[in-house]
Amino acid sequence: MDESRTEERYEPATIEPRWQAFWEKDDTFRTPPMPREGKKLYVLDMFPYPSGAGLHVGHPEGYTATDILCRAKRAQGFDVLHPMGWDAFGLPAEQHAIATGTHPATTTQKNIDNFRRQLKMLGFSYDWSREVDTTDPEYVRWTQWIFLQLFDKGLAYQDEIKVNWCAALGTVLANEEVIDGKSERGNHPVVRVPLRQWVLAITKYADRLLEGLDHVEWPSSTRTMQREWIGRSEGAEVVFGVKGQDATIEVFTTRPDTLFGATFMVLAPEHPLVAAITTDTQRAEIDRYVAASKNKSDLDRQSSKEKTGVFTGGFAINPVNGAEVPIWIADYVLMGYGTGAIMAVPAHDTRDFEFAKAFDIPIVQVVSTDGASSTLDEAMTEYGVAVSSGKYDGMKTADMKAAITADLEAEGKGKKRVEYKLRDWVFSRQRYWGEPFPIYFPVETEGDPATSDPRKGDAHVIRFDQPIAVEVSELPVRLPETDDFQPGDDPAGVLARLADWRFFQKDGKWFARETNTMPQWAGSCWYYLRFCDPHNGELAWSPEAAKAWLPVDLYMGGAEHAVLHLLYARFWHMVLYDQGLLPVPEPFTKLVHQGIILGDVEYTDPEGNRHPASAVTKTKDGKMVLEADPSVVIEAKAHKMSKARGNVVNPDDIVRDFGADALRCYEMFMGPLEASKPWSTDSIHGVKRFLDRCWRLAKDAKDTAPDDATLRTMHKTIAKVTADIDGLRFNTAISAMMVLSNDLQKAGAPKAGVEVLAQLLHPFAPHLGEEMWSLLGREASIQKVEWPVADPKLLVDDEVEVPVQINGKKRGVLVLSKDADQDTAVAAAKADERLAELLAAGTLRKTVWVPGKILNFIVG
RNA sequence: GCCGGGGUGGCGGAAUAGGCAGACGCAGGCGACUUAAAAUCGCUCGUGGUGACACGUGCGGGUUCGAGCCCCGCCCUCGGCACCA
Numbered sequence: 001m002d003e004s005r006t007e008e009r010y011e012p013a014t015i016e017p018r019w020q021a022f023w024e025k026d027d028t029f030r031t032p033p034m035p036r037e038g039k040k041l042y043v044l045d046m047f048p049y050p051s052g053a054g055l056h057v058g059h060p061e062g063y064t065a066t067d068i069l070c071r072a073k074r075a076q077g078f079d080v081l082h083p084m085g086w087d088a089f090g091l092p093a094e095q096h097a098i099a100t101g102t103h104p105a106t107t108t109q110k111n112i113d114n115f116r117r118q119l120k121m122l123g124f125s126y127d128w129s130r131e132v133d134t135t136d137p138e139y140v141r142w143t144q145w146i147f148l149q150l151f152d153k154g155l156a157y158q159d160e161i162k163v164n165w166c167a168a169l170g171t172v173l174a175n176e177e178v179i180d181g182k183s184e185r186g187n188h189p190v191v192r193v194p195l196r197q198w199v200l201a202i203t204k205y206a207d208r209l210l211e212g213l214d215h216v217e218w219p220s221s222t223r224t225m226q227r228e229w230i231g232r233s234e235g236a237e238v239v240f241g242v243k244g245q246d247a248t249i250e251v252f253t254t255r256p257d258t259l260f261g262a263t264f265m266v267l268a269p270e271h272p273l274v275a276a277i278t279t280d281t282q283r284a285e286i287d288r289y290v291a292a293s294k295n296k297s298d299l300d301r302q303s304s305k306e307k308t309g310v311f312t313g314g315f316a317i318n319p320v321n322g323a324e325v326p327i328w329i330a331d332y333v334l335m336g337y338g339t340g341a342i343m344a345v346p347a348h349d350t351r352d353f354e355f356a357k358a359f360d361i362p363i364v365q366v367v368s369t370d371g372a373s374s375t376l377d378e379a380m381t382e383y384g385v386a387v388s389s390g391k392y393d394g395m396k397t398a399d400m401k402a403a404i405t406a407d408l409e410a411e412g413k414g415k416k417r418v419e420y421k422l423r424d425w426v427f428s429r430q431r432y433w434g435e436p437f438p439i440y441f442p443v444e445t446e447g448d449p450a451t452s453d454p455r456k457g458d459a460h461v462i463r464f465d466q467p468i469a470v471e472v473s474e475l476p477v478r479l480p481e482t483d484d485f486q487p488g489d490d491p492a493g494v495l496a497r498l499a500d501w502r503f504f505q506k507d508g509k510w511f512a513r514e515t516n517t518m519p520q521w522a523g524s525c526w527y528y529l530r531f532c533d534p535h536n537g538e539l540a541w542s543p544e545a546a547k548a549w550l551p552v553d554l555y556m557g558g559a560e561h562a563v564l565h566l567l568y569a570r571f572w573h574m575v576l577y578d579q580g581l582l583p584v585p586e587p588f589t590k591l592v593h594q595g596i597i598l599g600d601v602e603y604t605d606p607e608g609n610r611h612p613a614s615a616v617t618k619t620k621d622g623k624m625v626l627e628a629d630p631s632v633v634i635e636a637k638a639h640k641m642s643k644a645r646g647n648v649v650n651p652d653d654i655v656r657d658f659g660a661d662a663l664r665c666y667e668m669f670m671g672p673l674e675a676s677k678p679w680s681t682d683s684i685h686g687v688k689r690f691l692d693r694c695w696r697l698a699k700d701a702k703d704t705a706p707d708d709a710t711l712r713t714m715h716k717t718i719a720k721v722t723a724d725i726d727g728l729r730f731n732t733a734i735s736a737m738m739v740l741s742n743d744l745q746k747a748g749a750p751k752a753g754v755e756v757l758a759q760l761l762h763p764f765a766p767h768l769g770e771e772m773w774s775l776l777g778r779e780a781s782i783q784k785v786e787w788p789v790a791d792p793k794l795l796v797d798d799e800v801e802v803p804v805q806i807n808g809k810k811r812g813v814l815v816l817s818k819d820a821d822q823d824t825a826v827a828a829a830k831a832d833e834r835l836a837e838l839l840a841a842g843t844l845r846k847t848v849w850v851p852g853k854i855l856n857f858i859v860g
Numbered sequence: 861g862c863c864g865g866g867g868u869g870g871c872g873g874a875a876u877a878g879g880c881a882g883a884c885g886c887a888g889g890c891g892a893c894u895u896a897a898a899a900u901c902g903c904u905c906g907u908g909g910u911g912a913c914a915c916g917u918g919c920g921g922g923u924u925c926g927a928g929c930c931c932c933g934c935c936c937u938c939g940g941c942a943c944c945a
Contacts, residue, residue: 683886732883
């Protein structure tokens with residue numbers, strides 16, 4: 001036991017809790033209620049779902065990145081809003097309740113406490129006084145209030161939507177939980193049953209949501225995904241007559257110019273006209289096909305691309321030429337898009353081409369690249385000029401689209417139309433653990449309302465067609481207490497059978513509460529707004545607070561939320577903006593996705609056995625093989641972390657073994673923030689050694705002035721690290737600090753240099769930063785010290801090394817003054833014995849001189 | 861199939877207005893200190909060659925004095941979408 005020696009070492013386990021306690025007591029990271037003019041910065045992490053498993057190493061990646069930025073920006077004089085909270089409604093807690101009987105609120109609270117402990121352990125500079133929890137009734141109050149804003153504006157409505165009902169599990173399943181018509185868990189049959197649901201009219205905002213993407217600094221891949229999800233498509237609606245009937249069929253097409261090539265029509269099996277059009281001889285076969293497609297989910301329908309379909313026996317009349325074309329039904333036409341019916345132009349549409357081939361339907365070419373027609377081996381989908389199209393022959397595709405649409409419109413046989421892939425948002429769930437809807441319905445009882453009681457099962461009718469909003473003053477509508485979370489035989493879920501909560505009397509009349517709950521998206525759609533003013537008891541947020549802090553300047557979170565969460569949040573934001581409740585039209589100015597951290601690389605032989613890295617070697621032709629037996633080829637691959645694979649890394653273990661600062665720095669040093677990267681516990685050692693060296697530099701700092709070279713390195717590092725933090729290039733920032741620490745050590749630890757290192761390092765390794773500052777004899781907290789500024793004069797060296805090439809190959813290096821001209825450089829090169837010799841070997845044809853960069857002689 | 865991102869030493873990665881490829885770190889090798897080990901420090905470390913040199917950024921072409929970076933054609937890989945008329 002040598003106590004003096006342990007004192008001489010960097011001990012994160014001692015210093016980290018000490019500084020965390022200091023920050024807490026000092027309230028170092030408290031955000032001012034209002035920022036100073038022009039000094040606000042709102043940096044937001046996507047808040048986590050507090051799962052029972054706790055934090056994994058993926059969480060701290062994005063959190064550390066934003067924490068570094070926030071700490072640096074505070075030191076640069078910004079008022080930074082950097083809050084954290086919990087997206088705490090969700091299915092796992094309810095499933096846990098079903099399995100164990102523990103109330104979801106209890107489980108959730110426990111998990112939140114564990115998450116908070118872990119985040120504090122990592123030293124993040126959140127303003128914990130602004131913490132929000134989406135399950136807190138004070139938060140739910142305002143989630144419900146926002147729903148009422150949507151309801152009042154007619155943006156929330158009810159509809160019958162088919163859900164995946166699994167009777168055996170007694171629950172409604174999400175699409176991804178259904179495989180081949182069976183439940184993923186238990187393999188029980190799943191049927192599609194229509195259920196009354198709340199739907200939000202997000203499609204009314206489709207164009208706004210699309211247009212807004214042009215004004216945000218988001219990854220282009222994410223913007224593209226949102227654009228494709230919205231799926232705006234311009235075309236025309238064309239009306240076809242039905243032979244021998246009064247009925248008409250409307251179709252949507254983006255290629256009205258190919259109307260002359262329509263050789264058949266296809267209706268979706270669910271299309272309302274199918275029964276009327278079908279002839280008696282075809283009816284049996286049609287009924288069979290319709291029944292078969294009825295139980296298929298969209299997913300199943302799309303799993304096979306083989307074209308199937310049945311002829312109805314009916315014929316449609318082409319509005320431009322009166323041609324009679326057969327009407328088919330086929331499930332490659334979706335009822336949910338366009339009109340549920342298409343004009344099929346096999347010559348110019350790949351799917352129609354396949355169908356025509358399968359059922360031997362004529363293919364008529366009406367667009368051609370050169371004006372001639374020929375037999376097509378595949379659909380010709382490119383634009384060209386019209387052929388076999390009557391008076392339109394010779395017109396270019398784009399022109400003909402406009403012309404024929406106008407002509408159809410004039411005759412009342414069609415018009416311009418815009419379609420979207422985006423569907424309205426099904427906003428209700430048949431669950432317990434979610435926000436109740438602030439809605440109730442009148443109940444009609446059979447007898448006298450005073451004596452009949454729907455709670456006891458007396459006959460009654462709930463008038464779902466007459467929804468009534470709960471008074472704002474009565475919010476929140478709380479979840480009823482219960483200990484029964486078991487699935488039941490009613491798809492409507494747990495709340496529907498809690499009759500004492502569901503039914504109530506007012507003014508002598510019976511009413512029934514809405515028993516659906518909101519999806520998990522609801523709470524996460526507006527948490528960034530509540531953070532501006534989290535304790536407001538009168539309003540969801542004050543206009544002043546919103547104006548001061550919005551928009552979010554940087555939003556950090558996983559790419560898995562690229563579409564849904566970010567689209568839903570933007571939608572709510574726009575609705576609230578339209579009501580004058582928000583100061584800006586888009587919520588998140590800049591968005592960054594941190595990459596996924598994969599498990600440590602695994603070396604696997606063809607039999608699936610794993611080998612240690614040291615047993616593997618690379619052959620000359622680049623194959624990985626077993627060193628002991630080169631005939632065994634090894635696959636080296638980093639896999640996604642998963643419990644099943646057993647490669648999950650727990651931050652608690654890493655902090656225990658290396659410290660929070662080492663974990664933070666390692667995750668930033670691994671590679672670019674947005675790239676997915678394999679974890680390597682081995683590599684943390686290097687980062688830990690670096691932090692160790694920094695600690696010793698502070699401990700051993702000498703009161704000597706840094707020499708000129710060290711001074712230049714200090715200032716270059718200040719410039720590099722400052723710029724890299726702004727650009728979120730933390731890996732290169734750390735490598736620059738490693739260079740500085742190595743230089744400072746060689747230079748004998750001059751105090752001024754170590755102070756700069758501590759300041760630059762503290763956003764990355766905040767505990768060590770504070771500790772170094774204190775070892776250097778300075779007062780806490782380093783967070784309150786102004787960020788260092790580089791002296792531009794010290795950023796450029798007076799002398800530079802310029803490589804000299806002969807015919808593009810490096811043959812030497814010249815040391816020249818930084819503004820040497822070509823003549824000086826050439827003279828210096830000729831003065832070099834070796835270079836002169838090489839130059840003399842041929843005729844000089846050309847000299848390339850890039851000042852300060854390169855000198856290249858072309859010799860022939 | 862379509863749309864994006866990416867292929868650089870044994871490993872993670874650095875370097876793009878086209879200008880010394882491999883910064884920084886891991887692993888490895890040699891050495892110093894130590895009774896020894898750990899820790900620390902120093903040197904070394906793309907491949908071939910004693911060396912001068914030659915070859916090297918997924919593959920094949922091209923542009924250029926000069927290409928990891930730009931252009932054309934492929935291969936692999938990771939994400940997303942997938943009958944949207």
